[in-house]
Amino acid sequence: xxxxxxxxxxxxxxxxxxxxxxxxxxxxxxxxxxxxxxxxxxxxxxxxxxxxxxxxxxxxxxxxxxxxxxxxxxxxxxxxxxxxxxxxxxxxxxxxxxxxxxxxxxxxxxxxxxxxxxxxxxxxxxxxxxxxxxxxxxxxxxxxxxxxxxxxxxxxxxxxxxxxxxxxxxxxxxxxxxxxxxxxxxxxxxxxxxxxxxxxxxxxxxxxxxxxxxxxxxxxxxxxxxxxxxxxxxxxxxxxxxxxxxxxxxxxxxxxxxxxxxxxxxxxxxxxxxxxxxxxxxxxxxxxxxxxxxxxxxxxxxxxxxxxxxxxxxxxxxxxxxxxxxxxxxxxxxxxxxxxxxxxxxxxxxxxxxxxxxxxxxxxxxxxxxxxxxxxxxxx
Amino acid sequence: xxxxxxxxxxxxxxxxxxxxxxxxxxxxxxxxxxxxxxxxxxxxxxxxxxxxxxxxxxxxxxxxxxxxxxxxxxxxxxxxxxxxxxxxxxxxxxxxxxxxxxxxxxxxxxxxxxxxxxxxxxxxxxxxxxxxxxxxxxxxxxxxxxxxxxxxxxxxxxxxxxxxxxxxxxxxxxxxxxxxxxxxxxxxxxxxxxxxxxxxxxxxxxxxxxxxxxxxxxxxxxxxxxxxxxxxxxxxxxxxxxx
Numbered sequence: 001x002x003x004x005x006x007x008x009x010x011x012x013x014x015x016x017x018x019x020x021x022x023x024x025x026x027x028x029x030x031x032x033x034x035x036x037x038x039x040x041x042x043x044x045x046x047x048x049x050x051x052x053x054x055x056x057x058x059x060x061x062x063x064x065x066x067x068x069x070x071x072x073x074x075x076x077x078x079x080x081x082x083x084x085x086x087x088x089x090x091x092x093x094x095x096x097x098x099x100x101x102x103x104x105x106x107x108x109x110x111x112x113x114x115x116x117x118x119x120x121x122x123x124x125x126x127x128x129x130x131x132x133x134x135x136x137x138x139x140x141x142x143x144x145x146x147x148x149x150x151x152x153x154x155x156x157x158x159x160x161x162x163x164x165x166x167x168x169x170x171x172x173x174x175x176x177x178x179x180x181x182x183x184x185x186x187x188x189x190x191x192x193x194x195x196x197x198x199x200x201x202x203x204x205x206x207x208x209x210x211x212x213x214x215x216x217x218x219x220x221x222x223x224x225x226x227x228x229x230x231x232x233x234x235x236x237x238x239x240x241x242x243x244x245x246x247x248x249x250x251x252x253x254x255x256x257x258x259x260x261x262x263x264x265x266x267x268x269x270x271x272x273x274x275x276x277x278x279x280x281x282x283x284x285x286x287x288x289x290x291x292x293x294x295x296x297x298x299x300x301x302x303x304x305x306x307x308x309x310x311x312x313x314x315x316x317x318x319x320x321x322x323x324x325x326x327x328x329x330x331x332x333x334x335x336x337x338x339x340x341x342x343x344x345x346x347x348x349x350x351x352x353x354x355x356x357x358x359x360x361x362x363x364x365x366x367x368x369x370x371x372x373x374x375x376x377x378x379x380x
Numbered sequence: 381x382x383x384x385x386x387x388x389x390x391x392x393x394x395x396x397x398x399x400x401x402x403x404x405x406x407x408x409x410x411x412x413x414x415x416x417x418x419x420x421x422x423x424x425x426x427x428x429x430x431x432x433x434x435x436x437x438x439x440x441x442x443x444x445x446x447x448x449x450x451x452x453x454x455x456x457x458x459x460x461x462x463x464x465x466x467x468x469x470x471x472x473x474x475x476x477x478x479x480x481x482x483x484x485x486x487x488x489x490x491x492x493x494x495x496x497x498x499x500x501x502x503x504x505x506x507x508x509x510x511x512x513x514x515x516x517x518x519x520x521x522x523x524x525x526x527x528x529x530x531x532x533x534x535x536x537x538x539x540x541x542x543x544x545x546x547x548x549x550x551x552x553x554x555x556x557x558x559x560x561x562x563x564x565x566x567x568x569x570x571x572x573x574x575x576x577x578x579x580x581x582x583x584x585x586x587x588x589x590x591x592x593x594x595x596x597x598x599x600x601x602x603x604x605x606x607x608x609x610x611x612x613x614x615x616x617x618x619x620x621x622x623x
Contacts, residue, residue: 024425
């Protein structure tokens with residue numbers, strides 16, 4: 001209802017106007033806002049408005065035990081939570097000098113790649129929805145759900161697994177799990193041509209996405225872009241290969257790149273990464289049964305665990321880009337300081353602001369989804 | 381005595397509508413409206429927290445909420461349900477209240493995830509509002525971190541049966557106890573907090589004024605009244621100089 005003291009504002013005549021894009025907007029990924037100044041439908045100024053999801057993670061973690069934080073870290077990035085747990089565990093293991101058993105490393109790689117598959121299916125499903133192709137979104141979400149079923153079987157949780165702990169993983173792989181995972185991979189692989197026909201080679205999408213939000217390799221490096229977005233500009237950089245962690249150095253996979261640097265190229269890189277993730281998972285399924293041994297090394301009583309003083313910087317390749325944790329311990333039962341270097345805080349703020357300049361209003365959603373930024377991780 | 385008066389009426393028409401119905405068929409019509417309302421719920425497309433990640437599976441082909449008549453809707457003006465999916469940071473809570481007040485009555489609020497119930501994982505966080513029902517009347521809570529799509533759908537069905545039986549009247553509480561809700565909001569956002577919606581005039585319009593609608597907090601509201609400032613687009617400095 002119009003307030004009693006309502007009075008119309010008089011505006012100077014102008015072609016330019018400001019628009020609040022989000023947080024309550026279907027074209028925005030998650031709870032995130034964007035304030036744009038437009039001339040017609042062309043963006044003149046763009047300003048990211050983050051902070052809607054701020055929970056103060058880095059502060060919260062200082063107040064909880066080392067092991068309690070395992071439950072907290074996956075909440076930082078909702079669509080792709082596993083790398084968060086793994087990276088945090090890796091940091092504690094480095095400080096505490098824990099030797100992770102070989103079998104646990106392989107199980108972690110399996111989880112990481114499953115999470116990557118799920119996140120990529122979700123990401124390009126979302127991008128498809130912004131171009132009006134809802135079928136791809138329905139398919140992507142439905143196929144992601146099949147991966148979540150396997151997560152549930154392995155860890156007990158659909159989205160947040162809280163399965164990795166410092167020193168290894170909580171439970172061993174259930175009987176028959178690898179067979180079911182293998183048949184899921186067969187199914188996903190058989191779906192890829194369908195996705196190609198429906199989305200990746202569909203002219204509706206290709207013409208819409210080509211040239212949108214393009215950046216060069218120099219710009220990408222200058223702006224701190226990592227992950228699939230960097231590989232879409234032609235640079236073959238992947239933490240999994242260039243700074244191997246866990247058992248990635250024993251695995252055989254390629255780093256797909258594209259040269260366009262635009263929304264189309266970024267999606268094609270993700271499409272190619274689906275195939276590589278399936279390839280890695282097949283190798284894990286082949287090798288895992290032959291690796292015997294415990295799934296975690298003994299750790300002290302986790303509720304009274306004083307991790308020795310020291311600091312560690314560990315990084316992993318998440319589906320969004322390079323994810324790193326800087327953890328400092330002063331020998332107490334709680335972390336002294338934890339810093340999260342998330343890939344999305346670069347992608348969603350500084351990169352998105354620059355790429356949106358000169359773009360059209362309807363392409364902002366495309367740029368955001370093609371960067372695959374994750375708002376909870378921007379705000380933390 | 382007309383024929384219509386012989387039709388047995390199971391429930392007496394409630395006085396909630398504000399005026400007494402004399403025609404017994406009006407009651408039948410009310411039931412019909414309630415049934416239709418419960419079967420065509422549009423939920424606002426606003427992902428406020430991490431629980432929103434379980435909504436795409438719930439909405440799309442696997443769990444398919446659309447078979448229950450639940451559909452995402454992009455504008456608050458046309459939405460019936462406001463889903464609060466997870467923790468609400470204070471910055472988000474302002475937008476949630478703004479959105480809630482824009483929605484047309486009858487409107488329903490569903491709090492998904494434990495964080496809306498009592499703060500959940502973030503009970504000690506400096507940036508989140510802990511108990512959602514202090515700020516908005518909540519119809520259904522779905523606990524869990526995060527609740528599975530089945531749980532979300534079961535919560536929706538709960539709300540549907542509440543609407544059908546006429547129990548889901550919580551939106552009226554916002555008008556009836558506006559002073560209480562506003563007081564909690566002012567505690568969080570500061571004394572000069574206001575939204576562009578005139579809730580008191582709406583309460584008067586719906587006939588929902590009680591002695592708890594106005595109070596010390598609404599008095600504060602009148603003191604700080606700044607028309608439409610909250611929604612005002614910020615003009616750039618250049619344009620301000622021009623005018």
